[in-house]
Amino acid sequence: MLTLGLDTATDLCALALVDDGRVRFEATLDVPRSHGTRLAMLVEQAFEHTGRRPADLDLIAVSAGPGSYTGLRIGMSLAKGLALSTGAAVVAVPTLHALAASASAHGPLVAVLPSRRGEVYAAVVDQGEETAEASALAIADVDRWLPSTVVALGGPGADRLDGIRPEVPRIVLRPSAVAVARLGERLHASAEAEDLASLEPLYLKPVATSQPRGIL
Numbered sequence: 001m002l003t004l005g006l007d008t009a010t011d012l013c014a015l016a017l018v019d020d021g022r023v024r025f026e027a028t029l030d031v032p033r034s035h036g037t038r039l040a041m042l043v044e045q046a047f048e049h050t051g052r053r054p055a056d057l058d059l060i061a062v063s064a065g066p067g068s069y070t071g072l073r074i075g076m077s078l079a080k081g082l083a084l085s086t087g088a089a090v091v092a093v094p095t096l097h098a099l100a101a102s103a104s105a106h107g108p109l110v111a112v113l114p115s116r117r118g119e120v121y122a123a124v125v126d127q128g129e130e131t132a133e134a135s136a137l138a139i140a141d142v143d144r145w146l147p148s149t150v151v152a153l154g155g156p157g158a159d160r161l162d163g164i165r166p167e168v169p170r171i172v173l174r175p176s177a178v179a180v181a182r183l184g185e186r187l188h189a190s191a192e193a194e195d196l197a198s199l200e201p202l203y204l205k206p207v208a209t210s211q212p213r214g215i216l
Contacts, residue, residue, distance in 0.1 A: 002052060003059040004043070004082070005181025008035045008075035009067025009095040010113065010156055015042040016177035017050055018185075023178055024050045035074045043078070057088035061184020063175070064092035065202035066121040066134055067113060072201035080196050089193035091184040094202065096134050099155050100125035101179040103171060110146065110153035111173055112161065120157045121204060124150060128183075136204040139164070 007014040011032040017025040025046040029038055047053060062079040065072050076092075083090045096111040100123070103109055108126035115121050118139055124132035124147055137145055143164050146153075153161065154173035 001058045001185065002056050003061055003181045003185055004046070004057055004088075005061045005177040005179075005184060006039070006075045006079055007063040007095070007098065007175050007177045007180045008039060008071040009063045009065060010071065010175050011068075012175050013038050013042070013071075014175055014177035014180075015039065015046060016181050017046045017052070018178065018181040019050070019052070024052075026178055028175075028177070033070075035071050039074060039078055043082075054082060054086050057082065057086050059184060059188055060088050060090045061093050061181045061188075062090065063095045063098060063180050065095055066115070066136065066204045067095050067201075069201075069203065072203070076199065076201050080199065083196060089188060090196060090199065091188045091191075092194055092199060092202075093180045093184045093187065094123070094130065094134060095175075096121065096123035096155075097125055097128075097130055098179045098183050099173050099175060101128065101183055102173055102176050103152070103154070105152045105169075105171055107151035108147065108149050109171070110150050110155075110168075112153060112155040112157040114157035114160060115205075120160055122157075128186075134202070134204060 003018045005016040013035045014028040060079045062075050099111040113121040123134040152169045152171045154171040
């Protein structure tokens with residue numbers, strides 16, 4: 001199976017091409033707010049580097065949220081476009097679930113992403129399964145929400161929780177397109193492909209928008 005993994009839910013723009021379990025190409029760019037200009041370029045580089053073609057794709061696994069509104073839209077749009085042009089199946093991968101997949105710790109752990117000021121996204125993942133689904137939380141509410149059984153927490157938003165449950169070890173969890181690809185293959189094996197017409201990112205809360213000036 002040839003799987004393309006896409007992760008644009010954070011400031012990192014990440015892509016991986018996995019061929020029958022082997023990572024053939026992986027790239028991660030840490031250039032915030034540049035996903036729209038760089039993701040398609042990474043896709044081209046992946047196929048050029050491996051000698052494969054988009055038509056060879058069997059599956060596209062895309063990080064579905066929560067995360068950056070714009071980043072999620074970019075990743076999801078590219079995944080849909082590739083699927084329509086190649087016939088590949090698409091699977092939406094929960095962002096926090098994939099983030100936790102990079103951990104070496106065993107037992108329930110908390111994956112954390114930053115949200116708006118004073119808030120985080122968090123989920124509890126144990127043995128590759130979410131045991132407390134992704135939630136948008138005010139930082140003041142995290143201590144009450146955090147299960148007593150967790151063995152560690154980490155992720156790009158973990159620094160916002162300094163002082164909360166200091167006895168819980170902090171670990172490094174970094175977004176990974178390889179993790180998205182491999183988790184996508186697992187999810188695809190147990191469920192039908194996503195319906196492209198109805199597939200949307202998981203935002204967890206209403207998107208903040210502003211009215212253009214001069215328009216009533």
